[in-house]
Every structure is written in structure tokens, then in C-alpha cells.
Amino acid sequence: MITRIATAVAVTAVAGLALAGCSSTGTPTTDASAPPTSESQAPTAGGELTLAVFNGWDESLATSLLWQNILESKGYDVTLQFADPAVVFQGVADGDYDIVTDVWLPLTHAEYVETYGPKMEELGAWFDSAALTIAVNADAPITSLSELADNADLFGNRIVGIEPGAGLTQATQNAVIPTYGLEGMTFVTSSTPAMLAELDAALKHDENIVVTLWEPHWAYGAYDIRNLEDPEGTLGEAESIVTYGRTGITEDFPEVAQWFTDFTMDADLLYDLENALQGVDAADQAQVVADWVAAHAEWVDSLTA
Numbered sequence: 001m002i003t004r005i006a007t008a009v010a011v012t013a014v015a016g017l018a019l020a021g022c023s024s025t026g027t028p029t030t031d032a033s034a035p036p037t038s039e040s041q042a043p044t045a046g047g048e049l050t051l052a053v054f055n056g057w058d059e060s061l062a063t064s065l066l067w068q069n070i071l072e073s074k075g076y077d078v079t080l081q082f083a084d085p086a087v088v089f090q091g092v093a094d095g096d097y098d099i100v101t102d103v104w105l106p107l108t109h110a111e112y113v114e115t116y117g118p119k120m121e122e123l124g125a126w127f128d129s130a131a132l133t134i135a136v137n138a139d140a141p142i143t144s145l146s147e148l149a150d151n152a153d154l155f156g157n158r159i160v161g162i163e164p165g166a167g168l169t170q171a172t173q174n175a176v177i178p179t180y181g182l183e184g185m186t187f188v189t190s191s192t193p194a195m196l197a198e199l200d201a202a203l204k205h206d207e208n209i210v211v212t213l214w215e216p217h218w219a220y221g222a223y224d225i226r227n228l229e230d231p232e233g234t235l236g237e238a239e240s241i242v243t244y245g246r247t248g249i250t251e252d253f254p255e256v257a258q259w260f261t262d263f264t265m266d267a268d269l270l271y272d273l274e275n276a277l278q279g280v281d282a283a284d285q286a287q288v289v290a291d292w293v294a295a296h297a298e299w300v301d302s303l304t305a
Contacts (some may be wrong), residue, residue, distance in 0.1 A: 008160070047074040047253065052088040052097035053080050056163055056192030058218055059241065060102035063126070063265070063272045065289045066121055067101065070303060071256065085112065092246050092251050093119035098247045098253075099260065104130055107236040110201040119247050125240040127216070127270070132168050132235040133227040134176065135213040144229040145178045150183045154208050161189040161212045168212050169235040175234040199223065216267045218274035258305050269299070 033072040049071060054060040068078040079095060089109075091097040103109050105125075113120075114273050134145060142151050159182065169189055177183060195211050195217065202209035203223055210228075213219060243260045250257040273292055280288050293300050 002069045046077075048077045048079070049098045049253070049256065050079045050081055050096070052091060052100040053082045054088060054100075054102050055082050055084050056166075057102055058192075058274045058277075059102075059127075059216060059270060061275060061285075062270060063101040065277070065285055066273065066293070066300075067099075067260075069286070069289050069293050070259075070300065074304065076256070084163065085109065085167070086165060089113075089116045089120075090117065092244060095246045095248075096250055097246065099123070099243060099256075101126070101241075101243045101260075103244050104167070104239045105242050107239055108132065108171075113244075121138075121245045121247060121249055121257075123243040123245055123249075123257055124263065125242045126260075126263045126265055127241040127267075128238070129215070130239045131215045131237075131240050132171055132239075133208060133213045133215060134172070134230070134235070135219075135227050136210050137208055138224040138226050142228065144231060145176065145180045145234075146229075146231055148210065148228065149184070152182070152185050155185075155210045156208075157185050157208045159185050159187045159212065160195050161187055162192045162195050164189045168214060171235055172212050176230075177235045179232050179234045199225070216270050216274075218271055218278060221271050221275060222278070245298070261302050263303060269296070 036043065051064045051067060053064045064080055068080060071078045081091075083091065083273065088097065088100050089112040092100055103113065105113065136142070136155075141154060142148060143198075148155070159172065161172060163169060177185075177187065195213075199209060199211050200223070201207075203225075213225075213227075219225065243263065245257065245260070274287070276288055276292050277285060
């Protein structure tokens with residue numbers, strides 16, 4: 001799904017929020033009657049794992065559902081818990097969540113990682129060209145953020161954003177708007193689905209629209225849109241998407257940790273999976289992913305080879 005957060009702008013880390021998820025067990029399940037294994041043998045697969053998913057972040061949902069399918073096929077009991085980034089980082093640091101696949105570095109989640117990093121384990125980057133963007137309809141009359149203030153009325157004097165607590169939202173408020181003199185425009189924030197609904201409606205009615213977005217995101221394949229140039233670099237450079245785990249994840253689940261460390265996924269595969277999940281009810285997502293996995297069996301099998 002994609003680009004999200006500040007440049008030299010700090011993301012406000014919200015600490016102390018109550019967690020609405022159940023904690024996971026830290027030790028894989030083993031058969032007590034089985035003969036002991038030697039130190040050179042891998043521990044028995046299995047155990048409970050909780051993957052944290054950022055609300056409204058399509059790449060977070062897609063990769064988490066993918067790994068839920070993979071891990072369950074390997075004998076693990078996997079639960080997905082949905083929350084906003086601040087709650088997720090707190091939860092991983094506290095050990096309530098085991099793994100989160102959608103940490104954007106070095107900019108978007110820098111402040112969260114600075115705050116909670118000592119209580120987490122970095123497992124590895126799986127995508128290396130993520131970016132935060134401001135996008136418009138492809139036939140919009142401007143090509144750069146530097147032109148937006150003078151043409152604000154052509155866009156209804158509105159910039160449509162996502163969740164108020166998102167890093168992309170902070171970057172837009174703290175860097176994009178003041179740098180390009182956009183204080184006269186209304187910056188609307190609510191949720192990613194609401195932003196996408198406005199984008200869809202505007203394009204269907206051939207209306208101009210400005211939205212905050214990020215790459216990779218399925219919207220780039222589904223809609224005729226393009227990014228506005230950012231000559232002042234307010235949204236930062238390309239970022240990596242990194243997987244983090246709670247402290248002790250590598251010791252408790254060495255096989256799983258290694259799989260996530262080795263995991264990479266290119267944009268085409270990610271867009272394909274995200275598009276397959278668009279508009280699918282939560283109850284049907286697991287089956288959609290199972291069908292997708294079956295259609296990409298060779299690649300999926302390589303992730304745990």
C-alpha cells in the first residue's frame with residue numbers, strides 16, 4: 001500500500017496507551033514424550049504468535065495475512081491484532097505482540113524506533129523503495145507541490161489525508177503545508193478507507209483531488225493518479241519497510257525469526273496480493289490469501305526453504 005511520514009519532522013510517539021490485544025506465549029510447543037534433540041537440531045515447530053497489523057495500512061495487512069497463512073501451514077497458531085502504530089510499537093516493546101512487518105525507516109517510524117527500539121529486535125528489511133507521497137488525479141492542472149497554493153481552489157481548497165496519528169499526516173502538517181504555504185487549505189484527516197473513498201468518488205466524477213498517499217500502494221494500479229513533485233524534499237527519500245519482533249523472539253522462535261530476516265517481496269507481487277484483498281470482507285480474507293498462495297506456490301515455498 002505506499003509512502004508515509006516525516007522528514008526531519010518528528011513523529012509523536014504516544015506512550016502508555018492501553019492495549020486491546022491478547023498476549024502470546026513465548027515458547028514453542030513441544031512434545032514432552034519425544035526424545036531430546038541435540039543442540040544442532042532445530043526446535044520443534046509450533047507455538048502461538050501474534051502479528052500486529054497497522055490499521056488502514058494495506059501492506060501491513062497483506063504481509064501479515066500472508067505470513068499467517070505460511071506460519072499456520074508450518075504448525076504455528078497465529079493471531080492478528082489490529083491497532084494504530086503508537087499502540088503497536090508499545091505492544092511489541094511490552095511483549096504483547098510478537099512481530100510487526102511494517103516499520104518504515106529511516107524516517108517514518110524513526111521516533112517510535114528510537115523510543116521502543118531497545119525493547120524490540122530488528123529482523124530485516126523486506127522492501128527497499130517505499131515512499132511518502134502527495135498524489136493527484138493524473139489529469140490535474142499542476143505537477144508540483146510548489147504550484148498547489150496558487151491553484152488550491154481547483155482542488156476545493158482541500159487536502160484529503162489519512163489517520164490523524166499517522167507519520168504521513170505528521171509530515172504533511174509539519175513539513176509539507178508550511179513549506180509550500182498551504183495553510184489556507186483544509187487538511188482533512190480521518191482514515192485511509194475514507195481517503196480512498198473520496199479519491200474513488202472524485203475520479204468517477206472527473207474532479208480534481210489531492211490526497212496523502214504512499215508507495216507501494218494498490219491505488220497506483222487501480223486509479224489514474226500521479227505524485228506531485230516535492231522539490232523541497234519535505235516527504236523525505238525512499239525508505240525501507242522492516243520487520244521487528246519483541247525482545248526474545250529470535251531465541252524463542254529461531255526458525256520464524258530467520259524466515260522474516262530472509263523475507264523480501266517486490267512491488268508487483270505486493271500490489272497483486274493487495275488488489276486481491278480489496279473489498280473483501282474480513283471473514284473471507286484468509287481464503288483469498290490461501291488462493292493467492294496456491295497461485296504463487298513456488299515463490300511462497302521459497303520463503304521458508
